[in-house]
Structures are given as C-alpha cells and as structure tokens.
Amino acid sequence: MQNKTVLITGGTGGIGKQTALALARLGAQVIVTGRSQASGEAAVSELKQRSGSQQIELLLADLSTQAGVRSIADQFKQKYGCLDVLVNNAGLSEAQRRLTEDGVEADFAVNVIAPFLLTQLLMDCLKSSLSARVINVTGGFHPAKIELDNLQGERSFMGLTSYSHSKLVMMAVMYEFAQRTQGSNVTINVCYPGQASTNMTWSVTPEMSPFILRLMWPLFKLMIRPDGGQSAAKASRSSLYLAASPAVEGVNGTYFDTKSKIAAWPKAVLDQAVRQKLWMIVEQHLRDEDRHAVKSAQMTGV
DSSP: OOTTTEEETTTTHHHHHHHHHHHHHOOOOOEEEOOOOOHHHHHHHHHHHOOOOEEEEEEEOOSSSSSHHHHHHHHHHHHTTSSSSEEOOOOOOSSSBBOOOOSOOOOHHIIIIIHHHHHHHHHHHHHTTSSSEEEEOOSSSOOOOOOGTTTTTTSSSHHHHHHHHHOOOOOOOHHHHHHHHHHEEEEEEEOOOOOOOHHHHOOOGGGSOOOHHHHHHHHHHHTTTTOTTTTHHTTHHHHHHHHGGGTTTOOOSOOOOTSSSOOOOOOOGGGGHHHHHHHHHHHHHHOOHHHHHHHHHHOOOO
C-alpha cells in the first residue's frame, strides 16, 4: 500500500480504526473522519504510535448531514487530490426515529445517503487513481425484502431492525452504483465485517432489539463486552482485504463475507427495479447543489 491514499469514514473508533491501523502499517497514507476533534485527535495520535507511521490525518464533519459529507469531500480535495481507496465504514443505529437538519431519518442519512453522496463527490479523485477501490461496510441482520414505503421508518421504527434495513438499502444502492461504474477504473464492493465490540454495539439497548435478541440479551451483552479492540480487529479483515489484496484487483459489484470470501447478494439486492427506484429516491433527498453534482458526474461518465 506504499504511495496509496486511503480515506476511511468513521475511522476514529471500532472497525474503522482497526482498518486504519492495518493499512497504515502497510504503508498507506490514511485519512480518517470523525465528529469530535478531541477524540479524533486522540485516535490519530494512538494510530501513529501503534503503526509507526506519521502518514495519518483527521478530517472533521458530521456525516448525518449532507453539509458534513460535502465538507469531508471539500477538505479532502483541498489537501490531497488523488484517492486510491475509499472505505465507507461509518454507521449509525439510533434508538428512536430522529430527523436530521436535512429532514432525513438519521440512520438512512448516515448509512445510505452519506456513502452514496461521498462516493459521488469524490469520483474525480477516485478517477485520478490508476485503479481505485470503493469499499462499503454493511452490518446488522439483513431482512428478506426492502420496504420502499418504510425506508425511513415512516410506518415503523425499531433500533436494530431499522439499522439492518438501512444497511440492506445501502447494499442495493451500491450494487447499482457498481453496475454504473462497470468498465471504469473505479470498483465498488460491499463487505460484511461480522460481530464486534464497538461503541455502537455497546450503546444497543433491549428496546432497540428484535424480540428473539431480547430473549438472548445476557448472551449478546457477553459477546460485545469490551475486549481491547480484538473483535474489531478481526472484523476489519474483510475491509482490509478489499482495500489491499491484489486478488480483488478489478473485481466490481461483489459482496464479501466475514472471511473475505465472495458471498451471494441478498435476493432483495438483485431486484433491478427496486435498485433503480432506490437510486432515484436517494437522489431526490439530496440538496439541489449535490443533486446537480451527481447528475453532472453521470453525464460525463463515472
């Protein structure tokens, strides 16, 4: 990964932080995003000390807002230019339905709109690389179908269930994105990290969980007890593989499991009509300036 530039959203903690550590150790220039300057700078300091690399930097923004996503893109372009690997790792699971300043449900904003918009805004930087990779980290328990009438919890909202649904939607949107980049120098794939002990999993409450998980709550809490980052390091292996392995050079529109093996996409993702509907819905939620940027990128070809 020498001379490679990598941007990792949510890279100041959990799986993203472990991904950043591994890639820095491989010699990449690593940029992580975070919301808090204090915790972000502390994470970068730790990453530099543990990796032995000084090529680690921090970009600050709130990815639940489209202004925050644009800020990350603008900050990156001003400082770096070329982008070899984008890891859309940041995720959110809210206990209750909450709308962002854009009027979008928060889980949907972070898990769906943010990776879509950031990838679009950084497409020129990705195209500047000889061979760029976009890696999207999914999670949760994928439901059997995508509910187009409940994308933002309009009918019903429940913590982990809504989070899982939003991650399935992200997978469908990114699969469609991959089809639209086919034949370019930019590949787009999705990986499943598996269970890990992170700040997000620690914040899960019984009320956020499906009934079956509530019955297993003591076991679940035991599984996600703090472990010094060991489970997060294990869960980061799929992201690391997609970012660094020569074996996936040119591989596009593919889903990888926790063991970095190619896996079957959930059936709901394979419905082209649903994917195209989701693409249109996501575009409709963008601010005018961002929608125009996306349209412009599509007209010039990604």
